[in-house]
Amino acid sequence: MINLETISAKVRACQRITPDEALFLFSSGDLLAVGELAALANERRNGKNVYFNVNRHINPTNVCVNRCAFCAFSRTAGEDGAYTMALDEICRRAREADDEGATEVHIVGGLHPDLAFEFYEEALRAIRHTAPSLHVKAFTAVEIEYFSRISGLTIEQVLQRLMAAGLGSMPGGGAEILVEEVRRKICPEKISGERWLEIIRTAHLAGLKTNATMLYGHVENTADRVAHMEMLRTLQDETGGFQAFIPLAFQPENSALKLDITGTSGVDDLKTLAIARIFLDNFDHIKAYWIMLGEKIAQVSLAFGVNDLDGTVVEEKIGHDAGAQTPQALTKEGIIRLIRKADKIPVERDTLYHPIRSF
Ligand code: V47
Numbered sequence: 458m459i460n461l462e463t464i465s466a467k468v469r470a471c472q473r474i475t476p477d478e479a480l481f482l483f484s485s486g487d488l489l490a491v492g493e494l495a496a497l498a499n500e501r502r503n504g505k506n507v508y509f510n511v512n513r514h515i516n517p518t519n520v521c522v523n524r525c526a527f528c529a530f531s532r533t534a535g536e537d538g539a540y541t542m543a544l545d546e547i548c549r550r551a552r553e554a555d556d557e558g559a560t561e562v563h564i565v566g567g568l569h570p571d572l573a574f575e576f577y578e579e580a581l582r583a584i585r586h587t588a589p590s591l592h593v594k595a596f597t598a599v600e601i602e603y604f605s606r607i608s609g610l611t612i613e614q615v616l617q618r619l620m621a622a623g624l625g626s627m628p629g630g631g632a633e634i635l636v637e638e639v640r641r642k643i644c645p646e647k648i649s650g651e652r653w654l655e656i657i658r659t660a661h662l663a664g665l666k667t668n669a670t671m672l673y674g675h676v677e678n679t680a681d682r683v684a685h686m687e688m689l690r691t692l693q694d695e696t697g698g699f700q701a702f703i704p705l706a707f708q709p710e711n712s713a714l715k716l717d718i719t720g721t722s723g724v725d726d727l728k729t730l731a732i733a734r735i736f737l738d739n740f741d742h743i744k745a746y747w748i749m750l751g752e753k754i755a756q757v758s759l760a761f762g763v764n765d766l767d768g769t770v771v772e773e774k775i776g777h778d779a780g781a782q783t784p785q786a787l788t789k790e791g792i793i794r795l796i797r798k799a800d801k802i803p804v805e806r807d808t809l810y811h812p813i814r815s816f
């Protein structure tokens with residue numbers, strides 16, 4: 458019999474919960490009980506420390522051949538609002554980030570029909586030349602697969618070439634919901650969930666750390682969310698290459714997904730983050746992406762199992778094109794204040810979670 462008491466006993470005894478138990482937690486009306494278990498699981502791993510990093514996002518192009526139904530960021534080539542940065546624009550942003558104390562640039566973009574693979578290699582080399590100490594976290598599994606298609610190289614060769622040019626790790630985007638039935642509805646042109654996992658496995662085996670995201674709050678149901686997390690948990694058992702899990706709350710404006718929804722609720726956000734913390738017992742870090750959640754829910758999530766707050770960001774396009782009402786950037790001081798007021802210890806980290814300084 459599954460109930461809160463049996464799940465609670467398991468979490469307290471550091472035992473793994475089953476997908477059915479995670480599903481039960483989603484159906485539970487007792488948000489605080491779920492949050493308390495998540496907070497316990499988190500404190501065992503991370504104490505009162507909450508990580509943040511000083512980073513800048515760069516999206517070199519919004520031109521994309523996939524045109525996923527949920528994405529308000531992408532454009533078709535030649536369409537109004539389509540843009541592609543020149544190498545020196547990408548570099549200027551990286552240099553600014555470096556000058557302003559960032560330790561990381563986070564680079565993702567659309568699948569451009571005309572840019573060659575060498576453009577991306579060149580961009581990495583140019584950034585390394587301009588700001589050698591910046592860590593470059595770049596390209597989702599979806600982009601890596603596209604680079605392999607346009608270059609004729611294998612996934613391993615693409616990764617080796619990018620690493621030689623300066624790639625340090627990979628973000629977790631493109632995962633959406635890994636269940637095929639959901640992908641058919643929200644991103645039919647995108648690589649399959651199975652292929653996403655295969656590319657991430659290859660990256661982990663090549664020595665790259667990655668993150669994993671989950672886009673929730675659209676057509677999926679809670680069983681899809683649990684199935685998604687189970688696939689990640691299984692791969693993490695195998696490779697240990699995931700650093701953080703990042704649930705992304707769907708921003709519904711301007712997308713082709715004609716849903717009669719106003720975005721996720723605060724309760725759903727907190728519950729999803731908390732269940733992720735409990736279910737993903739082999740992930741060290743559960744990250745709140747304040748851009749999609751709002752600063753206040755992101756802050757409250759620190760009492761619901763979250764131990765990582767992303768980031769200074771500086772210039773955000775993907776969520777804001779889809780109607781996110783959050784600012785474009787938080788200052789380092791702003792993040793420190795949010796964490797302190799949640800009665801936690803702010804720890805600035807680098808991309809690979811080495812602490813730089815506690816506040
Ligand atoms: O893959 C697109 C998502 C992702 C919308 O790894 C949307 O550290 C909400 O992956 N509403 C890109 N989400 C962002 C991303 C990310 C962000 C922060 C940190 C990290 C990390 C990764 O954004 C896409 C897609 O899943 N997305 N459109 C939308 N309307």
Ligand code: SF4
Nearest residue numbers: 521523524525528531
């Ligand atoms: Fe392209 Fe990524 Fe947007 Fe899909 S989510 S349309 S792959 S930029």
